[in-house]
Amino acid sequence: MDAIGVADIESWLDSFDKPGAARKAYAVFRAILRLAFKRGLADNDVTRREIRLPHLRHYEPQVLSAPEVRRLLKGFYGHPLEAWLLVSVCAGLRRCESVGLEWADLDFRRGTVTVKRSVQWVAGHETVTEPKTDLSRRTVALPRFAVKRLAELRHGTKTGRLVGSLNANQVANHYRSWCKR
Template identity: 30%
Template sequence: IKPFDVQKLYNHLTEKGLSARTVRYVHAILTSAFSQAVKWQMLVVNPCNVVTLPRLKKTEMKAFSPEEARRFLEAAKDDKHGLVFAFALASGMRPEEYLALQWKDIDFEKNTATVQRTLIWRKGGGWYFSEPKTAKSRRTLPMPKNYFIELKRHKRQQAEQMLKLGQSYERNNFVFATDEGKPLYLRNLRKRNFAKILEKAELKGFRLYDLRHSTATLLLSEGINPKIVSERLGHASIILTLDTYSHVLPDMQKEATSKLGQMLFG
């Protein structure tokens, strides 16, 4: 294996649409593997040492403060699809995960939601189910009990709509769907609903994906173990979680130091 082979792989992944962060994550894994191969004298040099990595896009990641999160949820109550955004914030799921949820993935007795698939829209129209992003993306998440009370009400309303439309209602069994039972289109959801909620809550500069970032940041800032947060987000490893949310760690260190001081010195 030569540097050219590794570079060719990275270029291929980039052309397929994978983000620079993902390619760099692949690079970290390969670098580690090839380093071991060098130690075992299976390779003379590590081919990853001289390849060119894609540049990271400087997209500013934003997250709600607890007060902003409450304002957002309050404003979302009046939106037709407000329950979708509340779910996103409470779960930390990726948009393609929560929009793919079917009622069989919801356990009202245990108050859990299970990720088993993702929803993908074709460029030319139409949609299909795909596999979750990583093996660890398949996960079952405990959800707030109060939220599930609202979700039960939503399910009853959906059943009433289904009876009303009869054969015209598409029985895809989606948790979150249009009035006709079709899957929600992410772009429409972002422009027609999410943007209006932000405006009503007087919140600026947030993207839909920032709901996921907010979940992680809020949990980490409350001192929740990063391993638990990583599992909730469905990250491939805790390394990715710590790298993505490193901005939260200094405050966690301060709080840990304070608690240690109280334990040791009163």
Template identity: 30%
Template sequence: MAHIRKRGKTYSYTIDIERNPISGRRKQINKGGFTRKKDAEAAARKIELEMDENRFIEPSKEIFKTFMENWFTTHYQNRIKQTTVTSRRYILEKHLLHENPFANKEISKITTEDIDAFYNLKINGDYSSSYIRKMHQMLMQAFNQAVKWKKISGNPLVDADPPPVKTGEMSIWSLEDVQAFLNTVKGDRHYLTFILAIYTGMRRGEILGLKWCDIDFERKCIHVNRSLAYIPKNGYIFTSLKTKKSKRQIPISQFVLNELCTHKKLQEDWKELVGVLYENQDLVICTNTGTIQDPRNVNRVMKRIVKSANVINIRFHDIRHTHASILISEGVDIVKISNRLGHSNPKITYEFYAHLLPNLDNDVADILHNAIQGRSGGQMADK
């Protein structure tokens, strides 16, 4: 039974929960600061009801900073890609442990108001909404785990209000730009790299991780199975793909197939020229000696060709957006585009490229009118 008492101008409650099996002392829950007695009584009844239904969780006194370090080391970093650990560790240390007003607060006392104030602090610090969203995702996962570990009874992130991601104006090439770029890059050793980017929409890492065993020449398709990524202290390595949907099959045209065959013959020439120094890793895109191609060299070639072709300067990843925009303009179904790009959900594709979709609402009124007129045999029009 809860004991309610008045201290000064406010009320507090005390609830005995159990005895310590070693010391024999009673463990109690105390909370004060209620301006009205009935508010203290209501809060105490809620605790007692949770205890009766075995739902009560004794609030943890663990400091947020201590919890986050333990959560990240023992749980989180083992469940994300190696390529992500470094960037997430930076967010943890800079933003969640140091530049955070509630870093030294007990995890059970952190409120939704604290979380929203933290987001506002980062917004005022001119951090992008997408970057703040990454902090939000980490916090959401950490507090969800705290609930599972029975350190807190609820997640304050559930009702928090992170800033919406602002999608800036997308930089893409027109069909004329694509043709000008390809005409200029033809003959360069990275010609096939850009053919694959433009005609398949593959990510740069996926292209540089592509092997000849991934090419099905009979069925005319590419199997995307891995990606080339940079790991600090380990250099460039092949890693698993971003999501399950990233591992996909991409149908290719006869033109792309022919370019692959031409490039394969070119590689055979490299092998003969280099001899025993050639390191055969079965890579489609590689150096003249067969080793992994540094992505920075691809970027340098792209900048040079962009300048020579006199087309707008875009990032390599924007070629992927260009690929999608061409398919959208040609009326390809958004689900098919999503599968081709390897998005985890067609909703992501739709939200990202919605502004490129043609406005099909203009004919809705006529469609409705024609349906009604057809169903009524034109009788309504005669009245």
């Protein structure tokens, strides 16, 4: 371990195809070296020196403008996924959060939706989990037009998910195919 130098580490990091993978691998490697140093298995901790990590590209998400959102919602008017899309767009939810929404999560009197769960497709089956972070568990106010339309769409349904029995992948496929049409 003592023979490992800064140049060796940087060369190793440059061998990764993706900067994110290199950064994750380095974090694990650094933890191992620091533990070895702490336990007296190595004489020096090379990770305390300045190591050049690969730069991550800045991610700029694609965001729809207000007219584009209006057009999207009009295009889904009457579609079985309309309630899901309306809540997703108005509350800014992740796909896994929005697929897990149930009608009981909507409070029509207060005009809010509460995010309590996340639904993911793992190893060929659906898994209901906690939201991604503590801050992901939240209550979000919905605009008045959305609450009004959701009340119309509810049609007495008091239980079940907004997407019915569809899983996250099926919702995504239905959404994509409808947008193409």
